[in-house]
Amino acid sequence: MSDAKxxxxxxxxxxxxxxxxxxxxxxxxxxxxxxxxxxxxxVLYGMPVAVKDNICTLEFTTSCGSRILEGYRSPYEATAVxxxxxxxxxxxxxxxxxxxxxxxxxxxxxxxRVIHPLDKARVPGGSSGGSAALVGSGAIxxxxxxxxxxxxxxxxxxxxxxxxxxxxxxxxxxxxxxxGSSLDQIGVFxxxxxxxxxxxxxxxxxxxxxxxxxxxxxxxxxxxxxSLQGFVIGLPREYFPPELDPGVRRACERAVRFLKEQGxxxxxxxxxxxxxxxxxxxxLAPAEASSNLARYDGVRYGPRFNGAADxxxxxxxxxxxxxxxxxxxxxxxxTYVLSAGxxxxxxxxxxxxxxxxxxxxxxxxxxxxxLLFTPTTPTPAFxxxxxxxxxxxxxxxxxxxxxxxxxxxxxxxxxxxxxxxxPIGGQLIGQAFLEDEMIEAAYALERVVPATDEA
Amino acid sequence: xxxTRDEVLRIARLAELEVDEETLPELSEQMSxxxxxxxxxxxxxxxxxxxxxVPGPDAIRFxxxxxxxxxxxxxxxxxxxxxxxxxxxxxxxxxxx
Numbered sequence: 001m002s003d004a005k006x007x008x009x010x011x012x013x014x015x016x017x018x019x020x021x022x023x024x025x026x027x028x029x030x031x032x033x034x035x036x037x038x039x040x041x042x043v044l045y046g047m048p049v050a051v052k053d054n055i056c057t058l059e060f061t062t063s064c065g066s067r068i069l070e071g072y073r074s075p076y077e078a079t080a081v082x083x084x085x086x087x088x089x090x091x092x093x094x095x096x097x098x099x100x101x102x103x104x105x106x107x108x109x110x111x112x113r114v115i116h117p118l119d120k121a122r123v124p125g126g127s128s129g130g131s132a133a134l135v136g137s138g139a140i141x142x143x144x145x146x147x148x149x150x151x152x153x154x155x156x157x158x159x160x161x162x163x164x165x166x167x168x169x170x171x172x173x174x175x176x177x178x179x180g181s182s183l184d185q186i187g188v189f190x191x192x193x194x195x196x197x198x199x200x201x202x203x204x205x206x207x208x209x210x211x212x213x214x215x216x217x218x219x220x221x222x223x224x225x226x227s228l229q230g231f232v233i234g235l236p237r238e239y240f241p242p243e244l245d246p247g248v249r250r251a252c253e254r255a256v257r258f259l260k261e262q263g264x265x266x267x268x269x270x271x272x273x274x275x276x277x278x279x280x281x282x283x284l285a286p287a288e289a290s291s292n293l294a295r296y297d298g299v300r301y302g303p304r305f306n307g308a309a310d311x312x313x314x315x316x317x318x319x320x321x322x323x324x325x326x327x328x329x330x331x332x333x334x335t336y337v338l339s340a341g342x343x344x345x346x347x348x349x350x351x352x353x354x355x356x357x358x359x360x361x362x363x364x365x366x367x368x369x370x371l372l373f374t375p376t377t378p379t380p381a382f383x384x385x386x387x388x389x390x391x392x393x394x395x396x397x398x399x400x401x402x403x404x405x406x407x408x409x410x411x412x413x414x415x416x417x418x419x420x421x422x423p424i425g426g427q428l429i430g431q432a433f434l435e436d437e438m439i440e441a442a443y444a445l446e447r448v449v450p451a452t453d454e455a
Numbered sequence: 456x457x458x459t460r461d462e463v464l465r466i467a468r469l470a471e472l473e474v475d476e477e478t479l480p481e482l483s484e485q486m487s488x489x490x491x492x493x494x495x496x497x498x499x500x501x502x503x504x505x506x507x508x509v510p511g512p513d514a515i516r517f518x519x520x521x522x523x524x525x526x527x528x529x530x531x532x533x534x535x536x537x538x539x540x541x542x543x544x545x546x547x548x549x550x551x552x
Contacts, residue, residue, distance in 0.1 A: 058528055073534060075527035168510035182509055208518060212511045279493040290470060297471070299543055304536035310549030312471070320473025328472060332463065332482070333489055335470040349496045355508035356499075391485060392492050408510025432510075 004031035007048045007092055007140070014137045017115045019130040021053055022060050022093035030059045034090045042088025044202055049084055050135075050143040052128050053094040054101050055186065056175035057081050060091070064177050065099045065109035065127075068322030069302045078175025079210065080144060080186050080203040087202045092140055095130030099324045100293065101151055101179050103127045104397045107388060108326040117159055118421065122381040125155030125397075128189070132159040135189045136423075142199045143189040148180045149281050150401025152187030153413040157376035157425025160415045160451070162196040162442070164188050167432045168408035169214040171200070172207030180288040181212075183281075183405045193414060193442045197221055200435070214433075222436040224443040228264035231441060232370050235266060238274035239374035239400055247419030248375045251455035255416040255426045256373065258448045264441070269369060271360040274403060276353050278395055281402040283337050283350035289327075290334030296322065329391065358407040365431050371441055374400050376413040376425035400427060410435045414442050417455030424455060457487040 008028040011020055020027070031048075038045060051057055054064040056074035063069045081091060098108040106114040106129025114129040116122035117137040124133040128145030131152075135143050136159030145152040147165040156163025165187040176186055186203065190196025198221060205218035235256065240249065260266055298304040298318030305321040306314075323331065337346035364372070378399060387394040404411035409432055413425035426445070430438030463483045467474045474482060537544035 073529075075529050075531075075534065169512060182511075211515055214512055215516060276496060276499065279496050282489065283493050283496070294471070298536060299545055300531065301534045302536070310547060311545050312549060313473075314546055315471040316473040319471055320475075323472070325478075328474070329482070329485060329489070331470050331472060332466050332486060335466050336458070336462075336486065336490065337493075339466065339469060345497060346490075346493065349499070350493070351507050352505040353496055353499060355505045358508045358510075391489060407508075 004028070004035040004090070007031055007090065010139045011092060011134070014134065014139045017117060017133045017137060018112050019096055019114050019133040020050065020093045021063065021096050021111055021130070026060065027093045031090055031092065034059070034085070038088045038090060039086070040088065042086065043198065044084065045088030047089045047142065048092035048140045049089045049199060050092045050095050050131055050140055051081060052097050052131050052143070052145045054097060054146055054177040055081060055144055056177070057091055057094065060094045062094065062177070064101070065097045065111060066322065066324065066327070067110045067303070068296045068318070070110070072302050074175070076175065079172035079207045081175065083203050084199070095128070095134060095143060097130055098127035099327050100177070100289070101127040101146055101148055102289070102326050102330055104150070104154055104394050105384070105387065106130065106155070107384060108324060110324055113384060116381050118423070119381065121383055123158070123384050125158035125381060127151040129155045131189050132156050132161060132163070135159065135161045135191055138191070141191050141195045144203070145187050145189055146176055147185050147187045147405060148183045148285055149405050150398040152189065153376050153401045153411060153425070153427060154398055156189055157413045158381035158423065160418070160423030162190045162193050162412065162414045164196050164200055164412040164435070165404060165410065166200060166204060166435055167410040169212055170204050170216070170219065170410070170433065170435065172210040172213040174207055174209040178292040180285040181292060182288060183285060193439060193446045197439045216433070219435055222440045222443070224447065225440045228259060228262040228441060228444050231264040232368055233259055233264045233266055233441070234269035234364055234369040234372045236269050236271045236274065236372055236374060238271055244375065245379045247455060248377070248379065248424055251417035251419065251424040252375050252426060254455050255445060255449055258445060259373065259441070262444045262448065267369060269364045269372070271364065271403070273353065273356045273360050277357055277403045277406060278399055280350045280353040280357065280406060281398070282333070282395055283346050284354065286330040286334030287338050287347055288334070290331045290338065293327070293331055298322070354406050357403055361407045361409060370431070371438055372429040374427045374429065376400060376427040380419055380422035380424060404429050408432060410438055412438060412442060414446055415451040416445070416449050417451060417453060419455055458483050458490060
């Protein structure tokens with residue numbers, strides 16, 4: 001078992017990334033106490049797992065990367081965190097993220113941007129950028145993040161680590177701060193497929209405290225397959241557009257050759273409504289966020305931004321000063337698309353489009369395709385500041401990941417090579433609750449793909 | 456389409472969100488761009504027969520009807536901005552709107 005001090009030292013060494021929000025002193029103290037209390041029989045005994053700051057923990061504050069929850073201590077902990085602790089894992093602090101998980105670069109945190117572990121001028125992706133950067137830097141083997149539109153897979157891809165978003169309903173969301181409730185799932189980061197998969201297996205399974213969590217046993221960990229004989233893997237042509245970054249394309253083509261060599265049958269398929277996924281997402285997610293974030297009003301928890309003479313101005317000043325620009329923008333867009341006169345034009349239309357996107361996947365899977373393989377992101381990690389002034393450009397970095405959230409499907413990314421030193425991720429999208437098949441294919445690909453070589 | 460300054464203010468009131476006068480032009484410009492972008496959804500023929508898709512269990516699962524409090528590690532007095540004698544303290548409501 002790694003000792004608590006060694007874990008804290010490793011995390012302190014990568015402070016420059018601004019990936020961890022927990023002060024070193026608090027971390028060291030808590031890790032020592034947790035290590036003394038950890039169950040030696042647990043399957044994750046002694047494994048340090050960092051947790052995104054929008055997942056409630058008793059050990060540390062939960063600020064969601066926002067001023068409006070600065071210093072907030074939750075009086076309860078997330079089921080996923082409780083399960084990790086019951087398995088002997090050590091909660092290795094809270095990771096920096098885009099405010100309320102809204103962003104794709106971790107530049108929208110009230111506590112400063114997170115630095116990419118391989119290139120300080122670049123972003124680690126987001127919104128779970130802190131978790132991705134810590135695993136990418138080698139400081140910890142695994143971390144929890146959360147996904148609403150790709151917030152685990154996109155940063156995992158940028159930082160060269162494995163990221164899994166399970167099926168909607170696979171992992172309890174009790175204690176995950178709500179953003180878009182029809183989309184949110186807790187996801188995991190690992191330095192290898194096995195590290196990510198075993199953490200996922202521990203946190204998955206039924207929870208009476210979350211009615212959207214399916215009544216199923218925890219995920220059974222698959223074994224590493226001999227080959228991919230019998231697997232049919234689809235390549236959706238909409239995910240390989242002409243404007244795709246040439247390095248990303250090269251890495252994907254090489255990964256597909258490896259999948260073939262492992263015995264998988266490769267088939268080109270079509271998901272015709274893919275182009276509408278990002279606009280659909282940017283109606284539904286802000287609409288749900290505008291409702292979920294109504295609870296931050298300076299009355300029951302979090303700081304109160306004062307100068308307020310009456311209750312209404314207390315709400316308005318607390319929310320106006322407590323939320324950052326991206327969150328404010330999304331609350332306004334969400335309120336707009338739900339308001340009288342616009343609901344049918346935006347919200348209802350987006351709901352219909354979501355159904356068509358989900359149907360696209362069912363059509364492909366019904367025709368004997370087991371899994372899909374795609375690039376995780378259209379480009380490698382971009383430079384800090386590059387997309388800050390252009391919300392649409394930022395949103396489009398999630399173009400290949402939002403579809404799985406809209407359809408509620410499991411999806412994961414694993415590193416498949418580098419281009420000019422920057423990691424490229426390959427994405428596998430699976431069928432609902434068949435994470436085990438997806439993980440098997442990832443094991444097979446991971447075994448042969450030279451993940452840190454130039455593609 | 457473009458979102459006017461007054462529309463931003465109306466929406467901000469609905470959202471109980473204070474917006475600064477100086478951020479208004481940028482905010483209306485960005486909201487307009489985002490709404491223009493998502494408006495491409497209207498290019499798709501509205502199909503009344505599409506069944507709305509929501510992931511997750513098909514039906515709400517019922518729990519046994521018994522009181523089982525999940526105790527909090529500590530009470531609201533420790534996390535509320537102002538709390539007195541079992542109540543959250545707020546300034547008075549100026550007027551009903």
